Amino acid sequence: MAHLEIAGLRKSHGAVQVIAGVDLAVASGEFFTLLGPSGCGKTTTLRCIAGFIAPNDGDIRVDGASVLNAPPEKRGFGVVFQNYALFPHLTVAENVGYGLKTRRVPWEEARRRVGEALAMVQLFGLKDRLPRELSGGQQQRVALARAIVIRPRLLLLDEPLANLDAKLRHELRWLIRDVQRAQGTTAIYVTHDHAEAMALSDRIAVMRNGQIAQVGTPREIYQRPLERYVASFTGETNTLEARVVAEAGPGRYRVAVAGSELEATGPAGLTPGTVRHLLARPESLSLAPEGAAGVSVRLDAVVYVGAALRCEVVTACKQRVVLQVPVQRAYTPGETLSLAIDPAQAWLMAPGEAA
Amino acid sequence: MRSSPWRTALIGAPVLALLFVFLVLPYGEMVVMSFRTPANGAPYGDAWTLANYGRAFGDPFYLGVLLRTLGIGALITSLTLLLSYPIAMHLARVSDRWHVFFYACVVSPLLVGVLVRNFGWMIVVSFQGPLNQVLLALGLINQPLRLLFNLPIVVVALVHVFVPFMVLPITNALRNIDPSLYDASASLGAKGYETFWRVTLPLSVPGVLAGVVLVFVLAISAFVTPVLLGGQNIVMMSSIVIQQLIGVFAWPFGAALAMALSIMTIIAVSLLTLIMRPLMRRTARWS
Numbered sequence: 224m225a226h227l228e229i230a231g232l233r234k235s236h237g238a239v240q241v242i243a244g245v246d247l248a249v250a251s252g253e254f255f256t257l258l259g260p261s262g263c264g265k266t267t268t269l270r271c272i273a274g275f276i277a278p279n280d281g282d283i284r285v286d287g288a289s290v291l292n293a294p295p296e297k298r299g300f301g302v303v304f305q306n307y308a309l310f311p312h313l314t315v316a317e318n319v320g321y322g323l324k325t326r327r328v329p330w331e332e333a334r335r336r337v338g339e340a341l342a343m344v345q346l347f348g349l350k351d352r353l354p355r356e357l358s359g360g361q362q363q364r365v366a367l368a369r370a371i372v373i374r375p376r377l378l379l380l381d382e383p384l385a386n387l388d389a390k391l392r393h394e395l396r397w398l399i400r401d402v403q404r405a406q407g408t409t410a411i412y413v414t415h416d417h418a419e420a421m422a423l424s425d426r427i428a429v430m431r432n433g434q435i436a437q438v439g440t441p442r443e444i445y446q447r448p449l450e451r452y453v454a455s456f457t458g459e460t461n462t463l464e465a466r467v468v469a470e471a472g473p474g475r476y477r478v479a480v481a482g483s484e485l486e487a488t489g490p491a492g493l494t495p496g497t498v499r500h501l502l503a504r505p506e507s508l509s510l511a512p513e514g515a516a517g518v519s520v521r522l523d524a525v526v527y528v529g530a531a532l533r534c535e536v537v538t539a540c541k542q543r544v545v546l547q548v549p550v551q552r553a554y555t556p557g558e559t560l561s562l563a564i565d566p567a568q569a570w571l572m573a574p575g576e577a578a
Numbered sequence: 579m580r581s582s583p584w585r586t587a588l589i590g591a592p593v594l595a596l597l598f599v600f601l602v603l604p605y606g607e608m609v610v611m612s613f614r615t616p617a618n619g620a621p622y623g624d625a626w627t628l629a630n631y632g633r634a635f636g637d638p639f640y641l642g643v644l645l646r647t648l649g650i651g652a653l654i655t656s657l658t659l660l661l662s663y664p665i666a667m668h669l670a671r672v673s674d675r676w677h678v679f680f681y682a683c684v685v686s687p688l689l690v691g692v693l694v695r696n697f698g699w700m701i702v703v704s705f706q707g708p709l710n711q712v713l714l715a716l717g718l719i720n721q722p723l724r725l726l727f728n729l730p731i732v733v734v735a736l737v738h739v740f741v742p743f744m745v746l747p748i749t750n751a752l753r754n755i756d757p758s759l760y761d762a763s764a765s766l767g768a769k770g771y772e773t774f775w776r777v778t779l780p781l782s783v784p785g786v787l788a789g790v791v792l793v794f795v796l797a798i799s800a801f802v803t804p805v806l807l808g809g810q811n812i813v814m815m816s817s818i819v820i821q822q823l824i825g826v827f828a829w830p831f832g833a834a835l836a837m838a839l840s841i842m843t844i845i846a847v848s849l850l851t852l853i854m855r856p857l858m859r860r861t862a863r864w865s
Contacts, residue, residue, distance in 0.1 A: 275761050295764040302765040308758040312780050321776075322766035373766065 226251035226409045227272070227377060232281035234267055234433075241267045242278065243433035249411065249426075254403055256412045256420040258456065259430035265413045266381055268430075272411060273379050274298050285376060296325070298377075301370030301408075305382040307362040309354040315341070315365050316350040322373035340372040341365075343402055360391040367399065371406055378403060378410040384419065396422060417457045421445065429453045445504075449490075450573040454502050461508070461544045463518075465501035465571060467493050476571065481538035483518045485564055489571030499571040507568035508546035510534065510560045517563035520544065525554045536562060612833035621829045630834030640818070640835065647815040648842055650733070651798035657737050658793050659786065662744035666785075667778075669745065670752035684746070687739045696806040699735050700726060727809035735803050740796055744789035751785025752778070780857070787854050791847050798843060815839045 225248035234242040242264045249255045257265035271278045274295035282289050290298050301322075309318050316337050323333040341347045344364040354362055363383055370378060383399065384392045400423050403410045414420050420427050421441040428438045429452075437444060437453045448454040451462055465478040470493070471486060478487050480501060487501055511517060520536035523543070527533075531547040534554065538544065544562065548554075612630055617623035634640050669680050687695070703709050703725035710722040725731055755778065763773040801816040808814070815835065822832030 273761070273765055275764070295761070296767050296769055298765075299767070300765060302762065304758050304762060306756065306758060308756060308762040310759060310762070310777060321763070321768070325767035325769075325772055369762075369766070379765075 225249060226253070226286065227255075227411070228282075228284040228287075229268075229272070230282045230284070232268065232271060232278050232283065234264075234271060234276065234278045240433050242271070245281070245430075245433070245435055247428060247435065247438070249409060251409055252407050254400065254410045254412065254423055254425045256414060256424040256427045257430055258414060258417060258420040258427050259436075260415055260456070263430040264433035265415075265430050267433075269379055269381050269411060269413045272377070273300055273302050299373070299375055300377040300379055301373055301375030303363070303366050303370050303378070303380045303383045305385050307354070307359075307366045307386075309362055309365055309369075311354055314351050314353055315346065315357070318354065318365055319350075319369045319372050321369060326373065336372055337368075340368040343371070343405070344368045344398060359387050360395060363387065363395060364398065367402060371402060371408065374406070375408060378406075378408045380410060380412045382414055383412075384414075384416075392419070399423065421457070429456055446568065447570055448502060448572055450575045451500050451502075452575055454572060459505050459545065461503045461505065461546070463501040463503060463538070463542055463544070464540070465499050467495050467497045467499065467571070469495055475566070478571065481518050481540045481542060485517065485569065486566035487564070487569035487571055488567060493571065498574065500574050501564075502570040502572050503544065503546075503564050504568065505546045507565045508544065509563045509565075510536070510546070510548050510554075511563055513559045513561055515561040515563065517561040520560055520562045522554055522556050522558050522560055524556055536560065538562075608833045608836060611830050612837045614830045616828055616830050627830075630831045631838070633831060634834045634838045640838075643813055643815055643818050644835075644838060644842060646813075647798050647839065648846060650729070650812075650814065651794050654733055654736050654740065654797040655790055655794045657733065658740045658744045659790060661737065662741050662789065663748060663786075665741070666745045666748035666752055666782075669749045685742045688742055692802050693806075695739065696735065696803055699731065699807055703731055726807065727811050729808070729812055732804050732808040732812050735807050736797055736800055739803075740793045743792045743796065747788040747792070748782055748785040751782040751788075755781050783854055783857055787851060790850060790854075794847065794850075795843060798839065 227247070227249040229245055229247040232242050232245040233240070245264070245268055247255075257268060259265045267276065270276045272283055274290070274293065277291070283291055285298075310321065313321070319340055320333050320337045323336060328336070337350070338347065341350055344367055346361060346364050346368065349357065349361065354365065357365065363386075366383070380399065384395055387395065396419060399410075399412075412420075412423060421444075424441055426438060426440055427444050429436045429444060431452055437449050439447070444453060445457050448457065451460075454460045454462070463480050465480045465487065467489075468477045468479050468484060471477050474488055474491050476487055476489050476493060477484055478499075478501065489499065493499065510520075510522075513519070518538055520538050522534060523537050524535040525532055527550070528547070530550075532550050532554065533545065533547055536544050536546070546562075554560075611622050613626050613628070614622035615625040615627050615629075634644075665684060669677065669684065672680060690698070701707055705722050705724065705726075707725075709725065710719075713719045714722065759777055759781075760773055763777050768776065798814070799816055800814065801820065804812050804814045805817050819832050819836045819839070822828045822835060826832075
């Protein structure tokens with residue numbers, strides 16, 4: 224049975240539907256991420272789970288029991304906020320111990336557990352400091368310790384790394400993952416950063432306009448997006464218009480792209496004549512001399528980016544494609560080449576708008 | 579052009595001059611005067627003396643007035659605080675559009691001049707006044723109450739006018755509290771009253787302290803209200819000082835009394851600050 228279940232969740236602010244029907248099931252111990260651009264309803268969904276706002280419709284169940292009638296203080300969820308939300312008048316140890324104090328945990332036990340939590344986030348030496356004496360990264364570690372020390376049924380994280388610089392973001396990312404694994408806590412993580420979502424999550428729900436566009440493992444979301452929106456939100460993409468010519472096997476098709484025919488992977492049941500978007504990630508493409516199998520393209524620009532050459536090519540149908548190729552061979556802009564796509568990584572998805 | 583420190587000082591010069599002439603000089607003069615002997619036909623004599631202070635702190639009557647003034651000040655300050663805190667909490671929470679409206683309501687007592695306001699009180703609570711009429715009409719009392727010229731009416735009238743001085747700094751402090759702290763507190767299992775006690779109250783201490791000091795200082799130096807509404811029955815320090823200065827022409831002694839009040843005020847405010855600073859931390863500590 225799913226640990227956390229969300230069914231038909233809706234929330235409106237006036238005429239604006241912030242959450243327009245969200246259904247989710249999260250397994251126990253899973254690291255689950257809500258990924259989407261700002262305004263997609265991911266934070267609102269998290270705040271509904273936490274109990275800070277009440278949804279207009281739908282249900283939120285934990286271990287099969289609805290939590291909607293319980294105020295946040297009765298839910299027993301740990302929350303980590305984007306702006307840390309540490310109590311500025313309390314020391315690090317007092318901040319971490321806050322949830323134990325409200326639970327009337329005996330003093331000796333509370334002190335021990337605060338110590339353990341601080342050790343887990345590598346901050347034990349700073350327990351008597353005030354939040355304002357800590358860096359942003361340290362403050363967020365305190366917030367994480369404060370949320371896990373109460374052994375929450377769910378750990379809710381609302382863009383916890385958004386206010387930190389790139390280096391700290393990386394460090395803290397792994398700390399969050401380690402702590403969550405060590406505790407075996409189910410975590411719901413909200414972010415707009417796809418790299419963060421990929422690195423941390425067991426599964427990701429990509430959200431758009433208050434609805435779930437797709438739920439899947441990072442690999443599924445990246446390699447097998449159902450539509451262009453999901454693909455464009457999870458990394459650099461090229462989309463080429465493709466028409467199905469024939470089925471070449473289960474889930475394999477021959478498709479026509481810019482006057483050439485190639486092989487691609489797609490969902491079962493596409494009939495010949497169907498127009499789809501062919502997803503080609505930059506790393507699934509390669510260039511070959513003119514005449515080789517593939518789509519004929521003209522090289523528009525080459526940029527040396529260190530590990531590879533970044534090439535922009537244009538098809539006969541004026542579609543622009545970006546790819547990275549090894550640096551060994553020299554390319555001159557204007558030359559005609561053949562663009563090859565790895566059939567296993569060429570994926571046919573539903574047409575639609577990019578993010 | 580290069581801006582020199584002198585140029586910056588020049589900008590502040592008019593204000594400094596004004597403060598010097600109308601604040602520093604009179605105060606200095608008053609301090610000097612309080613150590614002088616009295617004289618006929620002049621504000622004070624040439625000789626120096628401590629006798630004025632001896633009398634101010636030694637005479638049971640004046641010491642009594644001094645202590646009563648401080649006591650009434652403390653009472654008014656406490657009542658104002660109790661009344662103002664909930665108002666401030668509400669004002670800190672309302673949307674910006676309503677904020678202006680409620681803000682105007684809170685400040686409204688200050689829009690009426692001090693004399694008009696006090697005569698207004700006198701009319702409202704007088705023997706034949708509307709308040710007595712209403713109470714009689716409702717059958718709550720059998721005969722009109724004597725509401726004027728006693729301590730309660732002085733306290734009520736002063737609390738009424740001091741509320742804005744308490745509400746505004748506290749509102750300010752409350753509005754500075756990050757709202758996510760309330761969410762954080764709730765998510766950690768704190769019920770409403772626990773969040774108030776451990777988060778809201780300690781973080782509003784700076785505002786409370788500012789309001790308390792302001793109201794206390796205003797209360798003990800109040801003159802018009804105690805005189806008009808308290809009459810001869812409620813004698814506070816300001817009226818005694820003015821009596822000495824204008825009625826008896828005992829300028830050195832009047833100055834000493836004023837200094838005595840100032841000294842006691844400074845001591846009281848310092849003590850208060852010392853007590854309340856740690857309160858900010860202690861209310862949330864491990865018990």
